[in-house]
Amino acid sequence: MIEVQGLTKYYGETRAIHDLSFRIEQGQIAGFLGLNGAGKSTALKVLAGFLLPTAGTVKVDGVDLLASPEALRASIGYLPEDPPLYDEMTVSGYLTWLGKLRGMSTAAVAARVTEVADLTALADKLNQVIGTLSLGYRKRVGIAQAIIHDPKLVILDEPISGLDPVQIVEMRKLVRALGGKHTILISSHILSEVEETCDQLLMLGDGELIAQGTEGELLGRASTGTEWAVTVAGDGADALQTLAGLDVVEDVRGPKAAIAGARFELTLTGDHPDTVAAALVGAGCALRRLEPTENPLENMFLDLLGTGGAS
Amino acid sequence: MSAIWLVASRELTAYLKSFMGWGVLAGLLFIDGLLFQAYAMGSGEHLSSEVLRSFFYFSSGVTMVAGVLLSMRLLSSEQKDGTLVLLYTAPINEWHIVLGKWLSAFLFLCIAIALTAYQPAMIAVNGSVHPGHVMAGYVGLVLLAASVTAIGTFTSALTKHQLVAGMFAAIVVVVLLLTWWAAKVADAPFDGLLAYMAMYDKHFTPFSKGVIHTRSLVYFATLTMSFLVAARVVLGARRWR
Numbered sequence: 012m013i014e015v016q017g018l019t020k021y022y023g024e025t026r027a028i029h030d031l032s033f034r035i036e037q038g039q040i041a042g043f044l045g046l047n048g049a050g051k052s053t054a055l056k057v058l059a060g061f062l063l064p065t066a067g068t069v070k071v072d073g074v075d076l077l078a079s080p081e082a083l084r085a086s087i088g089y090l091p092e093d094p095p096l097y098d099e100m101t102v103s104g105y106l107t108w109l110g111k112l113r114g115m116s117t118a119a120v121a122a123r124v125t126e127v128a129d130l131t132a133l134a135d136k137l138n139q140v141i142g143t144l145s146l147g148y149r150k151r152v153g154i155a156q157a158i159i160h161d162p163k164l165v166i167l168d169e170p171i172s173g174l175d176p177v178q179i180v181e182m183r184k185l186v187r188a189l190g191g192k193h194t195i196l197i198s199s200h201i202l203s204e205v206e207e208t209c210d211q212l213l214m215l216g217d218g219e220l221i222a223q224g225t226e227g228e229l230l231g232r233a234s235t236g237t238e239w240a241v242t243v244a245g246d247g248a249d250a251l252q253t254l255a256g257l258d259v260v261e262d263v264r265g266p267k268a269a270i271a272g273a274r275f276e277l278t279l280t281g282d283h284p285d286t287v288a289a290a291l292v293g294a295g296c297a298l299r300r301l302e303p304t305e306n307p308l309e310n311m312f313l314d315l316l317g318t319g320g321a322s
Numbered sequence: 323m324s325a326i327w328l329v330a331s332r333e334l335t336a337y338l339k340s341f342m343g344w345g346v347l348a349g350l351l352f353i354d355g356l357l358f359q360a361y362a363m364g365s366g367e368h369l370s371s372e373v374l375r376s377f378f379y380f381s382s383g384v385t386m387v388a389g390v391l392l393s394m395r396l397l398s399s400e401q402k403d404g405t406l407v408l409l410y411t412a413p414i415n416e417w418h419i420v421l422g423k424w425l426s427a428f429l430f431l432c433i434a435i436a437l438t439a440y441q442p443a444m445i446a447v448n449g450s451v452h453p454g455h456v457m458a459g460y461v462g463l464v465l466l467a468a469s470v471t472a473i474g475t476f477t478s479a480l481t482k483h484q485l486v487a488g489m490f491a492a493i494v495v496v497v498l499l500l501t502w503w504a505a506k507v508a509d510a511p512f513d514g515l516l517a518y519m520a521m522y523d524k525h526f527t528p529f530s531k532g533v534i535h536t537r538s539l540v541y542f543a544t545l546t547m548s549f550l551v552a553a554r555v556v557l558g559a560r561r562w563r
């Protein structure tokens with residue numbers, strides 16, 4: 012279990028993070044979400060033991076960062092945004108060296124390198140020199156080094172940064188696979204990424220924690236928005252007539268051709284998607300989809316940051 | 323000790339896989355051999371002890387240059403490449419990092435120094451050499467290597483640019499070489515202090531003559547430890563920056 016209380020970090024006179032307090036249960040995947048410069052990387056560096064905090068405490072299973080820094084670092088694996096790799100080493104040599112540096116015996120590290128290589132799909136790259144690997148594989152080696160010593164907490168700073176779409180999907184699978192056994196803390200400035208992989212969200216703005224909770228808890232506090240899209244079978248003439256006659260519909264745009272038929276974009280007067288659905292079904296229209304065109308969490312996040320969400 | 327050795331062994335392997343390592347090794351042996359052949363062996367007839375003294379004179383200069391070149395990258399390249407985070411987030415402390423890094427450069431330079439042993443052997447074949455003189459000279463070279471690599475370790479902790487670190491280290495070494503001159507123009511009590519600080523004139527010269535002074539052993543040990551402590555302080559301070 013990770014407990015953070017009043018974590019604050021100043022670079023000289025500049026405040027990077029202020030009074031962060033949160034708790035992550037064992038095996039959870041938590042996501043730090045924030046714009047560039049929000050303090051995510053600084054927070055992760057402090058949690059990883061790379062930097063010391065100006066104030067506050069960090070505990071992993073009761074081990075305190077300031078009281079027992081080396082013991083705490085032994086229970087943490089950290090992958091910065093740019094994987095820290097020695098290009099002249101082979102993948103196997105690098106992982107073996109780091110395993111030993113983090114206190115593993117020679118026998119234990121040999122078995123663990125094989126295990127981690129299988130988990131991160133690096134088995135056929137173990138004898139390759141790191142400097143010759145592609146970015147996707149370099150990120151994998153970065154994750155492999157973060158988990159080689161089987162840490163309780165794995166910290167991943169922007170793990171998908173710079174990856175192509177296929178690599179992103181693979182990285183998500185890898186992160187999910189690590190969850191459960193390890194407690195994972197990921198940072199990202201991409202909301203959808205954090206939503207996809209995390210059990211708990213921690214929203215950071217200007218170095219402060221502005222919201223936290225599960226996706227469900229945050230959605231419950233978020234406004235659903237007024238922009239919706241509806242897709243019906245056929246050419247949509249009946250649907251257009253029905254929608255145009257509804258008081259809760261402020262504006263209808265469309266139809267546009269959609270795979271399942273015709274698609275309309277709606278602006279509602281409030282939180283009335285149920286009324287729209289009932290009206291369309293009542294009018295005999297074959298309703299295929301009714302979905303918000305805005306991400307309510309994104310709106311909430313932007314509202315909290317004061318940068319102007321649609322809601 | 324195992325953590326220090328782990329840090330050192332990786333760095334030693336890196337030397338052997340890089341141009342820097344082999345280049346410094348080859349350069350040191352080539353220049354040392356060239357100077358030995360041109361000036362020590364090829365300048366008329368001399369007593370063996372004088373030739374040996376000349377050998378240690380040339381070797382001390384080459385050792386200092388090689389020490390700066392080998393140590394200037396120790397921590398600066400880790401900072402530049404972003405790999406320092408691996409050492410900082412490992413369950414080891416700053417002493418392990420500093421001592422491991424320094425040990426790698428020091429041991430590599432000791433290997434290079436050991437490879438010059440054929441030159442005293444050549445003198446022995448062509449003349450008469452006292453083993454104690456050879457041993458004292460090599461003790462001096464090893465102590466010099468320890469001090470210069472400690473200075474380089476410290477300056478490499480200050481910056482991520484290895485050339486800047488190398489320049490700082492070279493400046494420190496030159497200052498320590500020239501304090502004998504400053505001692506001549508300074509008033510008491512600073513003249514005595516500056517004279518004691520003279521790395522070559524005061525402390526290495528006796529070794530090259532086959533004499534080992536306790537004060538020189540203390541000097542080199544203190545110099546080495548001081549710069550290693552300073553490097554450790556810089557690394558520790560970075561966590562609070």
